Amino acid sequence: MTTTPERVHDDSRVTAFEDNDHKPVGHGRMLRKEDPRFVRGRGRYVDDVQLPGMLHLAILRSPMAHARILSVDTSLAEAHPKVRLVVTGAMLAEKGLAWMPTLSNDVQAVLATDKVRFQGQEVAFVVAEDRYAARDALELIDVDYEPLDPVVDVRTALAPEAPVIRDDLEGKADNHCFDWETGDAAATDAVFARADVVVSEDIVYPRVHPAPMETCGAVADYDDIDGKLTLWSTTQAPHAHRTLYAIVAGLPEHKIRVIAPDIGGGFGNKVPIYPGYVCAIVGSLLTGKPVKWMEDRSENLISTGFARDYIMRGEIAATSDGRILAIRTHVLADHGAFNGTAAPVKYPAGFFGVFTGSYDIEAAYCKMTAVYTNKAPGGVAYACSFRITEAVYLVERIVDCLAYELKMDPAALRLKNFIRPEQFPYATKTGWTYDSGNYEPTMRLSMELAGYDQLRAEQAEKRARGELMGIGISFFTEAVGAGPRKDMDILGLGMADGCELRVHPTGKAVVRLSVQTQGQGHETTFAQIVAEEIGIPPQDIEVVHGDTDQTPFGLGTYGSRSTPVSGAAAALVARKVRDKARLIASAMLEVSVADLEWTKGAFHVKGDPSASVTIQDIAMRAHGAGDLPDGVEGGLEAQICYNPENLTYPHGAYICVVDIDPGTAKVTVRRFVAVDDCGTRINPMIIEGQVHGGLTDGVGMALMEMISFDEDGNCLGGSLMDYLIPTALEVPDWETGFTVTPSPHHPIGAKGVGESATVGSPPAIVNAVVDALKPFGIRHADMPLTPSRVWEAMQGRPTPPI
Amino acid sequence: MQVPAPFEYQRVSSVDQAIGLLDRLGDTARLVAGGHSLIPMMKLRLANFEYLIDINDLHEELGYITEEPRTIRIGAMTRHRELLESRALADAFPIFRDAERVIADPVVRNRGTLGGSLCQADPSEDLSAVCTTLDAQCVIRGLDGERVVSMEEFHRGPYETAVGDAEILTEVRFPIRPNGSSAYEKVERRAGDWAVVSAGAAVWLAEDGTVADARVGLAAVGPNTAGIPGIADAMRGHAPSEELYARAGAIAANAADPVTDRRGSAEYKRHLAKELTVRVLRESVARIREQHRQGA
């Protein structure tokens, strides 16, 4: 018997109209402040920057994956009438700039000197009067390559006969990048040894690409009179980039200004420092002119930060009645030619350590080996919260494999094993402390919204008729908001965020952030955070970000860290201003501070609501004439630097329904129910937008996206005709819901949500497809589940994509 | 931004002017119609031409769908969108609307042309498969006047057609035969993607309800969009049935010569050749019967 309420699910459902045009003074639905310019096409991106005398830079890239550079002849290119400068690796080497550090303490070539190590690697650049001439001149550069055998197959990269890619590293005799482990091997082995059931599955998370709509680029403008460099660039982390330029290029930090204007999507792709940015700086230094570099779509896809590329052996141990005891995994990680992973230093595998998921288990262990291959570098990108996408995919897939073996309902299996609410804060077996969570209500809500029992009944009927319908579940716990300075840094920089709030005399305000929006709506959310604390309407609060000259230091926007870290800073700085306002209010109302009460936007005397002053009145007094209380300076402003105590751990329950055409094996995602718990919800409309985007990403990865290579190391995903990104036609009308479990340590209880859906959705979709294929005896099939690959699974031979 | 290598550009105002220029410039020149095949190749610098001769001003002259009692004539500059929206075409050959719904996206369909599609001669081209299915005739004009070739003669190989250096495709003719209908189906990884495999069918029934003639055209299963002669022989004189479709599907699968690529394995594509052939034959026959019901 089912107890869920009767719901009608026909395919004509459309999203109910939700009026988002509220005008909250604080949290709540409101339209985005940035959208009037975006919907009018008036956003201002790096490529919109036009400076007098600006020159254009184009990069010559390697056509080969692995080759020795014998010679580079630039004479014809230099003779081109519009060319101002041609630079090769050898020329950079003379200046000590041929190599730069990566975010993982490896080095990466700015321009190749000795060898090229992946197809698309930067070999030389041209600066010309227009971008057409710059491109044309690339064809005039003659590079003589001696082809070398490429290392393409990650599984054989460590074979003794494999060519050594990184012979630039002293004494390097193999392609080993690093080993990493977490958890307790012995304890895990012991639990596995006594378990009733052990299930093991090889699971590949193929290489994908964040593919933001705006590709990467920069405009560098070096002023040799005052020695100041201004760099407009597509960066998610302007401050971190500035500091690194100072360290790498030896330019004084105070003479560098990094401006990240509107950013057309980042998804992690715009965290690293790419050779192109450095080339633009060098180009401006050498020509004395502003230099613009803007990569094209193919360059973005073949050379910039990719994501995933993990080959995982997942193992799970359980009792025969479905209690999960332990999880063990071995991972082979492809890091490409340079280790460019953008993760905190002590976390070479990012936060993959949360692969124990949302379950209360006895032991866990992971051993990872990372290798170099002749592929583009990168490694943490595409909205994955530092590899949690991989971790969640692993655990949610292997839990489904266990359900398959135990013949248990996958929802029931999960419900049976969740960490219980009273166990929080929960210390996992791999050393993470989940701050808060209440999983069962979230799971139950998703089942209710989906009509889970009815779906299973429908599936049974359809199976009897030979139709293929699948229901997939994924339950995830995210770990976002890096991070506490005791544990986390990137190249020595602590992961804190500053915030400054200044209230002008007329009661309008400006808040300055260290993070940088790439479409997440910071100009709205942060105004709302401040508004909630101080009672100034969001319309009256200007949010300034993305300019190192205008904002305090902080580590930027990635890993869903803006709200957990910078959002906390904004709330706390507003409270600090409010505390000062209270002192001024007490003088204005001539009562003691203890006799004041705050109702959003005004202080009034306890017991006498008519005796009150608004925050605007206070702002005028703070800047005006007349006495202020003893020891109180004029002005109404504050600044702080927020060091998070812990990460925040959002969670969610996703249910996906697919239909597969038995004749063509084509998968249609019919429904997708996403219930997210990101703690306190600041602007539900923005949250829903983030979730919709992430779910669409998930459909892309599960069904179509993959950066693949041929045996020569040629990248086969170099255009959007080859690297497919889903459109509205491939995705259903998203059904979202929420629960609220506030973070105990975040000042307003908020957790991040920017990546939850990208993390949580791929396993739900894959689990649904695999569930649909159950009649074929299929327990696992790897992404991307294209019609051809699904058909092969139906023939009984599911194959890994690499 | 991807930019092509430098080239000269000229718009022409008549077919003769285009032919004259092509004659003078030789194979360094190319016509540009919708540009949706040519320009991407030039931007990726996979193809470089010194001259582009823009024939979009000829849309007035070469953009038409003309119904005659026994033929529909379509001008080479007719755009995908016009093919999609033509009621007359959908009535005579529903295969066009089926196909156009799954070709590219509205942006591409607004500009891409029938002539460009056929002349590109990409083995995955959907309209080529449609034309093959419908036994179209291609009108090619050169300095010496016009000649008419069948689709079999038109496609010489991948990206190679019967259109010479100083020639232009002006029109495609489709014979109308009584008591027939047609259908098209495509499997793609994503809307707007090129076909993994697609199949078109046209079926004509005799008075007694048996198959008078049947044609199948496939895309993306070999070097050319291929017509499959064996199918007509196998089906002619038989009453339509699932069994008959299956037999035709097997012939189509056999005739297919696909390669494994990232759209799918050769084996899967061969399977699709069969599956889709069955589906489009079934649909074509269902449509004829529907015509009867409506006529009755």
Ligand SMILES: Cc1cc2nc3c(=O)[nH]c(=O)nc-3n(C[C@H](O)[C@H](O)[C@H](O)COP(=O)(O)OP(=O)(O)OC[C@H]3O[C@@H](n4cnc5c(N)ncnc54)[C@H](O)[C@@H]3O)c2cc1C
């Ligand atoms: C994103 C995208 C997706 C697509 N998806 C599909 C798809 O799913 N299915 C599909 O079938 N096609 C697809 N196409 C191709 C699209 O249909 C093209 O428009 C079409 O193939 C070419 O038509 P065109 O008018 O743009 O030709 P052009 O690009 O202008 O020309 C193509 C070639 O034909 C020559 N040519 C053009 N007209 C003539 C003429 N009258 N006489 C002689 N030579 C001529 C040109 O010189 C050139 O060599 C897609 C294209 C894009 C960009």
